[in-house]
Amino acid sequence: MPCSQRREDPMTSLITVNEDLNQFHLTNGRVSMILKVVEGKLINLYTGAAVPDRADFGYLVDDGFRVQATTADEHGELHIEQSRQEFPEYGRGDFRGPAITVLQGNGSRITDFRYAGYRVAPGKPELEGLPATYAVSTPDDTGAETLSIDLVDDLTGLTATLNYTIFRDEPVIARSVRIANHGDEPVAIERIASLNLDLPDDDYEMVEFTGAWAREREPHRQPLHPGVQSVASMWGASSPYFSPNALFARPDTIEDRGEAFSLSFVYSGNFDLHAEVDAYGATRLQLGINPAGFAWRLAPGESFQSPEALLGYTDRGLNALSQTLHRIVLDHLERPRWARRERPILINNWEATYFDFTEEKLLELARLAHRAGIELFVLDDGWFGRGDHARTSDRAGLGDWIANPERLPEGIAGIARKINEIGMRFGLWFEPEMVNRATDLYEAHPDWVIATPGRESAVYRQQYVLNFANPAVVDHIYERMHAILDGANVAYIKWDMNRFITEAYDATRGAEHQGEVFHRYILGVYALYRRLLAAFPDLIIEGCASGGSRFDMGILAYSPQIWTSDDTDAVERLSIQYGTSYFFPVSSMGAHVSITPNHQTGRSESLAMRGSVAMFGTFGYEMDLTRVGEDELDEIARQVAFFKEHAPLLHNGDLYRLRAPYDHRQAAWMVVSADRAHAIVGDYVILGVPNRHKSRLHLRGLDADAMYRVTTAPGPGLGPDDALRGRLGYSAEDEGIGAETTGTATSAESGTDTKAAPITPGVVRSGAELMHIGINDTNIGPDFASRLYLIDRL
Structure with missing residues (x-):
């Protein structure tokens, strides 16, 4: 040189x-x-x-x-x-x-x-x-x-x-x-x-x-x-x-x-x-x-x-x-196979059924999900263990990765085939790093649990941590997971981890190596990820650790998405997803529309609000569709169609944070395509303010010299309807959206008619106007209201 x-x-x-x-x-x-x-x-x-x-x-x-x-x-x-x-x-x-x-x-x-x-x-x-x-x-x-x-x-x-x-x-x-x-x-x-x-x-x-x-x-x-x-x-x-x-x-x-x-x-x-x-x-x-x-x-x-x-x-x-x-x-x-590739919209049965389900209940839920356009059905906790060790609560079964025949008569292969016949892909929940005492695995290998000799072991959620610093443990879990994945058409894994390490000790090594336990443990976790992905390269693994307890760049090397938080409340997710976005892209954030009242906060929010927040993530649902009405199911179908159309922009565009949610009043963000031709803006009211002062939302990332058409997103499920806007006493011009066009939503990428509901009237503004003068968003709505804007360059 x-x-x-x-x-x-x-x-x-x-x-x-x-x-x-x-x-x-x-x-x-x-x-x-x-x-x-x-x-x-x-x-x-x-x-x-x-x-x-x-x-x-x-x-x-x-x-x-x-x-x-x-x-x-x-x-x-x-x-x-x-x-x-x-x-x-x-x-x-x-x-x-x-x-x-x-x-x-x-x-x-x-x-x-x-x-x-x-x-x-x-x-x-x-x-x-x-x-x-x-x-x-x-x-x-x-x-x-x-x-x-x-x-x-x-x-x-x-x-x-x-x-x-x-x-x-x-x-x-x-x-x-x-x-x-x-x-x-x-x-x-x-x-x-x-x-x-x-x-x-x-x-x-x-x-x-x-x-x-x-x-x-x-x-x-x-x-x-x-x-x-x-x-x-x-x-x-x-x-x-x-x-x-x-x-x-x-x-x-x-x-x-x-x-x-x-x-x-x-x-x-x-x-x-x-x-x-x-x-x-x-x-x-x-x-x-x-x-x-x-x-x-x-x-x-x-x-x-x-x-x-x-x-x-x-x-x-x-x-x-x-x-x-x-x-x-x-x-x-992220692995190139999934990094910029669109992933299927999913529904997870957890908040719909928890541990209480039958195969027919799952299939009924899947049929309704497919009708709404949802592409992937995920079977969460409770599908494994047998007899006295069956997983019917959090007290047993964890670690015995074999299907419960009383719930799934034809095993995982059978339920996967039936979900595929409905027209959906199939996904499965695992918590591979943990074990209950009431399991075949624990009874055979109590020495595989992380525990300090002579010390009482803490228990949390009735479970213990397996010693992934021991290669024999990793080998066993890999063999059990491989047997299931190899015998069924499983497209997706939700990998959970619901307990932290206490009494850290590696029984397979001497005193001079006990300072290595934590690092060897995570090396074992990485080894299991690599082996599974080598055997099943098309598999999507979503990381989940009691929600966002292991949301880091190490896991993203193996999982293209991570469950952002167990808190699925849309208002809370504004803060969680906003903070996460400082380091992590939209496509890495697992985000779902969940049940209302929300199971974490007890708060009730509209389906529109829940959907418009979850769309700025890897989109999915956590709710019992057998309990929703026809109108709500139709609204879910519109949300799914909208997300499918705009997912490439939402997941691959440049994210701009416009208004932080931490004052508990409003929040806003937007995603802009690389060529600055298209953008989607999410605008949210957290708590309404009576007789509030005027508010203008200043966009960013647009071409200042270009002209853009601005419309609100199609369908009553994605923004306030006309009746609500009338009750709030403002006109389209008040919000900065004039009455220059109407029509049917059109794909910004392909120009194809999506047959969605009619769009609201739109106007043409320059990029400079939208960024420096902004959009009047004073009257989006009351508490927990939202609106999505579509910005398309002419």
């Missing part, structure tokens, strides 16, 4: 190396990261907006103040405590949190990793046993490049390989670390950060996404302060409480302008994400496996691969950063 290589056109290298100066510049014209080796240490000179390359960025080396310990002589240029390190260590003069801590045989935790070499490779390597982003290669371009930098600790013989992948088209850098033991003695890795980023100042606000079951991922924003502020999980899963994603935004950064970084963990287990501000106002960001309870024994000749972390950047606001992350998920993380 030449001493210095510069990018001259879009297809040249994304990574420039000056070997004489040990300097590395990663840039794609949207983001730059500049690294340099100084006195053997890898230093981050700059990360942010793209800058032109130059032969020497050495002027960015900051020697700081010499008031603390340093290994350099008094004339050296590196002061370790105030240097922006890429792989800081414990105990060598930097008193901030380290990226690595290694316990050695003599009890020491001191290491000194120094530069030993680099490699640049096209594309993006896989990570052994772990989910990771990938690059799509073409004959002319690999889509990404990867820089690998080796750092060596001579005393222990440890090598740390830092991998950096920069994508050609997105301002995102993927970072991971691999530790190899080339020494003569075993060590224990007690801390390993997948990403460390030192920033020169603390003028940022941390946006973290917190919540609990049924109220997941609400953003909370606060300025950085001296010391440490963090989010973390110790539940054995990413958890509903704290998300393994965060934003670090300048104080003036808002949706459509300003600078921010994003951190995301491609991992589903315990994590630690934190910011540390030192006494000089510098900020250290770290993301990795939670070090609490973690210790990985590394024998000579062995290596350990950290999960991947993603660093995103924007200088165009938070919404642009979200759109970047959405494209990363769809084009570089």
Whole structure:
């Protein structure tokens, strides 16, 4: 490789190396990261907006103040405590949190990793046993490049390989670390950060996404302060409480302008994400496996691969950063087989029947669903176990994956065939990581449960966690699931996980390996995903962990959609889906129309409101269609037809957040096609306000110079009908929609007549008007009202 290589056109290298100066510049014209080796240490000179390359960025080396310990002589240029390190260590003069801590045989935790070499490779390597982003290669371009930098600790013989992948088209850098033991003695890795980023100042606000079951991922924003502020999980899963994603935004950064970084963990287990501000106002960001309870024994000749972390950047606001992350998920993380492919609209029987069902009840529900145009029938919990171990409540059956013949006389193959004969695909619920005591599995293998010897085990939902750190457990569950899937036409799996890990202990390994339990467990979960998808590549797996308790980029590598929350109340889902959208695309969010009054909140909302919220997700239903009237069934059919027509736009367009729901008054969002020709706007009233002031909804993402026709969505089930609008005392012109056209809804993609109900009158407005003047949405309706707007360029 030449001493210095510069990018001259879009297809040249994304990574420039000056070997004489040990300097590395990663840039794609949207983001730059500049690294340099100084006195053997890898230093981050700059990360942010793209800058032109130059032969020497050495002027960015900051020697700081010499008031603390340093290994350099008094004339050296590196002061370790105030240097922006890429792989800081414990105990060598930097008193901030380290990226690595290694316990050695003599009890020491001191290491000194120094530069030993680099490699640049096209594309993006896989990570052994772990989910990771990938690059799509073409004959002319690999889509990404990867820089690998080796750092060596001579005393222990440890090598740390830092991998950096920069994508050609997105301002995102993927970072991971691999530790190899080339020494003569075993060590224990007690801390390993997948990403460390030192920033020169603390003028940022941390946006973290917190919540609990049924109220997941609400953003909370606060300025950085001296010391440490963090989010973390110790539940054995990413958890509903704290998300393994965060934003670090300048104080003036808002949706459509300003600078921010994003951190995301491609991992589903315990994590630690934190910011540390030192006494000089510098900020250290770290993301990795939670070090609490973690210790990985590394024998000579062995290596350990950290999960991947993603660093995103924007200088165009938070919404642009979200759109970047959405494209990363769809084009570089999810399996290509389903990432941008439309998935079937489903109905799940859970809220319709819970555990109380017969085969005929299921078939009756399926016939009505098919009549409404629904494409996939999902049989939820309660189909398995036999005799005393039959799953008729949450007390038994979990882990015995064999159909209950009293409920399904012909087994899963029989019910799947009958659903297929109705004209629908068939899906099935599993909770493969758990077991009840009242099961054949537990009676045969009580040692397969995670439990600490001599300690009483906690129980939750009458279930225990299987030890997926034990390969024999994973093998058994795979064989049982494979037998069912291989013997029946199952198109979809709902993979649930309703209990966190307590009394963590791996009975198959000795004391020196007990710090590995949590990580080995999630590696076992990933292994089961991979084996099932290898055997059944067309299978759709929807992740579900008590709702959104494992909504993370690790699971999205295997599941193109995740059940966003067990809270199916449309008003609550406005907040949950809004917060989730900061990192995850619409097509990843499992969202269904559920029963009313809602079973989580007791709130009653119109079918229109429930439908118009769920459409901004992977659309489906959780309700008993045998209990709805003909009018409601017809309305469901209209919703299904509308979603089918517009699903490619809803799932592949660019999402714009227009109005946050957190004041409990209104909310709005929209999706715009890549060519800016079409858009759909969801506009919602949460709580009505009497004699309210005028409100205008300002759209975004349109072509300012183009002319657009604006209509409200067809059918009374998707917006207020004329009678309601009349009672509210406003005209079409009041809402900014004039009476220039009427007709039948037409597909924006194909121009074909959908035979839907007549559209409401529409008007023509310029993109500039719609974005700067907006739409008058003062009088959408009372509490829990909604309207969908269709925006089509002429």
